[in-house]
Amino acid sequence: MRVGTNAYLLLGAVLFTIGVIGVLVRRNAIVVFMCVELMLNAVNLSFIAFARRNGTLDGQVLSFFVMVVAAAEVVVGLGILVAIFRKRSSISVDDVNLLRG
Amino acid sequence: MSILAATAAERAELITFVPLAVLSLVSAVGMVTSRNAVYSALLLVVNFFCLAGFYVLLQAQFLAAVQVIVYAGAIMVLFLFVLMLLGIGNQEVVSETIPGQRVTAGVLGVLLLVVVAVAVVNGGLSGGAGDLAAANAGGNVQAVGRLMFTRYVFAFEATGILLVVAAVGALVLGKRRP
Numbered sequence: 178m179r180v181g182t183n184a185y186l187l188l189g190a191v192l193f194t195i196g197v198i199g200v201l202v203r204r205n206a207i208v209v210f211m212c213v214e215l216m217l218n219a220v221n222l223s224f225i226a227f228a229r230r231n232g233t234l235d236g237q238v239l240s241f242f243v244m245v246v247a248a249a250e251v252v253v254g255l256g257i258l259v260a261i262f263r264k265r266s267s268i269s270v271d272d273v274n275l276l277r278g
Numbered sequence: 279m280s281i282l283a284a285t286a287a288e289r290a291e292l293i294t295f296v297p298l299a300v301l302s303l304v305s306a307v308g309m310v311t312s313r314n315a316v317y318s319a320l321l322l323v324v325n326f327f328c329l330a331g332f333y334v335l336l337q338a339q340f341l342a343a344v345q346v347i348v349y350a351g352a353i354m355v356l357f358l359f360v361l362m363l364l365g366i367g368n369q370e371v372v373s374e375t376i377p378g379q380r381v382t383a384g385v386l387g388v389l390l391l392v393v394v395a396v397a398v399v400n401g402g403l404s405g406g407a408g409d410l411a412a413a414n415a416g417g418n419v420q421a422v423g424r425l426m427f428t429r430y431v432f433a434f435e436a437t438g439i440l441l442v443v444a445a446v447g448a449l450v451l452g453k454r455r456p
Binding site: 179180181182183184185186187188190191192193194195196197198199201202203205207208210211212214215218221222225226228229230231232233234235237238240241242244245246247248249250251252253255256257258259260262263268271 | 288291292295299302303306307309310315318319322325326329332333335336337338340341344345348349352353356357360361363364375379380382383384386387388390391394395398399401403408409410412413414418421422425426429430433437440441443444445447448451452454
């Protein structure tokens with residue numbers, strides 16, 4: 178039997194949930210970032226599963242754009258983390274409670 | 279619908295999917311639960327490789343290569359670089375700052391999963407898996423490239439601007455102020 182679209186969608190949902198729980202539970206800001214990456218990848222998996230189901234490649238192109246945006250987001254996010262660490266010597270999300278540098 | 283009645287290709291998809299699914303779930307759970315941030319990063323690399331395997335199963339060969347090169351290569355190297363730069367010695371605080379945070383997070387996560395799973399199961403997608411053989415006829419890379427430079431060319435140019443802005447922003451953030 179073929180592995181249906183539903184199997185991929187459910188797997189993506191489980192991976193997305195693991196990412197959500199990680200974002201809610203973890204304190205280390207870098208690990209929180211990794212969990213966000215996991216969520217983005219779970220959604221990419223759904224896009225590509227839908228692309229195969231529809232028989233068109235639009236889902237794959239969209240997934241490619243998600244990857245590009247994720248790369249840009251990681252660059253800026255890690256830059257912010259390094260700047261915060263220089264200021265406070267900590268990357269725990271509990272210690273970041275001011276918007277002003 | 280038994281495994282024995284399927285063709286060789288269908289059997290191959292099934293026996294590739296199940297171990298990859300198990301490995302991706304185990305590595306994701308391990309990433310969230312591991313105390314050491316470096317272990318988390320390495321388990322996330324394993325997870326990205328599993329996803330690249332799924333992309334091959336889903337006839338997205340170009341994205342599988344991009345996943346390995348960009349995600350497992352470039353982005354995770356950036357993560358590990360920052361981890362090493364900031365020092366991995368400081369272990370994470372184990373105690374909860376908000377009382378009952380972990381239990382609440384778990385309950386909310388399971389609720390989200392139940393809602394999404396019910397939506398997927400009731401979405402009327404149960405039959406068939408689709409096929410990209412027609413769309414991929416001239417090669418997956420060629421087909422994706424053709425779509426990207428015709429219908430989605432404006433979005434493609436916009437991502438170029440986005441990447442430039444991100445690079446400049448990272449430079450500004452990383453600069454030491456006098």
